Amino acid sequence: AQSVAQPEDQVNVAEGNPLTVKCTYSVSGNPYLFWYVQYPNRGLQFLLKYITGDNLVKGSYGFEAEFNKSQTSFHLKKPSALVSDSALYFCAACDSWGKLQFGAGTQVVVTP
Amino acid sequence: EAGVAQSPRYKIIEKRQSVAFWCNPISGHATLYWYQQILGQGPKLLIQFQNNGVVDDSQLPKDRFSAERLKGVDSTLKIQPAKLEDSAVYLCASSRDYNTGELFFGEGSRLTVL
Numbered sequence: 001a002q003s004v005a006q007p008e009d010q011v012n013v014a015e016g017n018p019l020t021v022k023c024t025y026s027v028s029g030n031p032y033l034f035w036y037v038q039y040p041n042r043g044l045q046f047l048l049k050y051i052t053g054d055n056l057v058k059g060s061y062g063f064e065a066e067f068n069k070s071q072t073s074f075h076l077k078k079p080s081a082l083v084s085d086s087a088l089y090f091c092a093a094c095d096s097w098g099k100l101q102f103g104a105g106t107q108v109v110v111t112p
Numbered sequence: 113e114a115g116v117a118q119s120p121r122y123k124i125i126e127k128r129q130s131v132a133f134w135c136n137p138i139s140g141h142a143t144l145y146w147y148q149q150i151l152g153q154g155p156k157l158l159i160q161f162q163n164n165g166v167v168d169d170s171q172l173p174k175d176r177f178s179a180e181r182l183k184g185v186d187s188t189l190k191i192q193p194a195k196l197e198d199s200a201v202y203l204c205a206s207s208r209d210y211n212t213g214e215l216f217f218g219e220g221s222r223l224t225v226l
Contacts, residue, residue, distance in 0.1 A: 036215075041219070044217040098160070098167075098207065099160060100145075102154035104153055
């Protein structure tokens, strides 16, 4: 069975500073990993995915994620956070049937 | 391209009543998902359809929840009778196929059970 853990309920960062949202996974076989973002009163939006290849994956809105097989991690990063990045971020893992298992989510608060 | 449409956006009912949610996926998307998102938690998959067949409904409480996707297009999720713990946002999502992992979500239907 696959599982995803997001150890931080909330991350606070000042605008312009780098942002990191942590995720670890437990998946049998090759992991398919994803990040989604949820803005208030909106549905989830796909940010980026890792299937295979380069460990650094680039996605929407300047976000990127680093896959680390030895640490079973897939942390989301942004070099310079914006106030508009304040949202709920979900890490997810996918099995071969497309069943997406989400983490509990991390609230990101970017202050001006 | 039109997104995933869901209705109603909000519903308030009393326990033991019934409720139905409707979802129209993006045109041409073969896979449709219903997720339950309880406040403070990540979305939990209730049921996954591939065209009009069920791929996974292992976490669907079948004594009270039912879902169908007639003709492989739009879908309905029903709860009967509702319990207090069913208060949640019900998210519908679709994807081009079952193995992409790139889901397009609707805005959700928020259910409050009193």
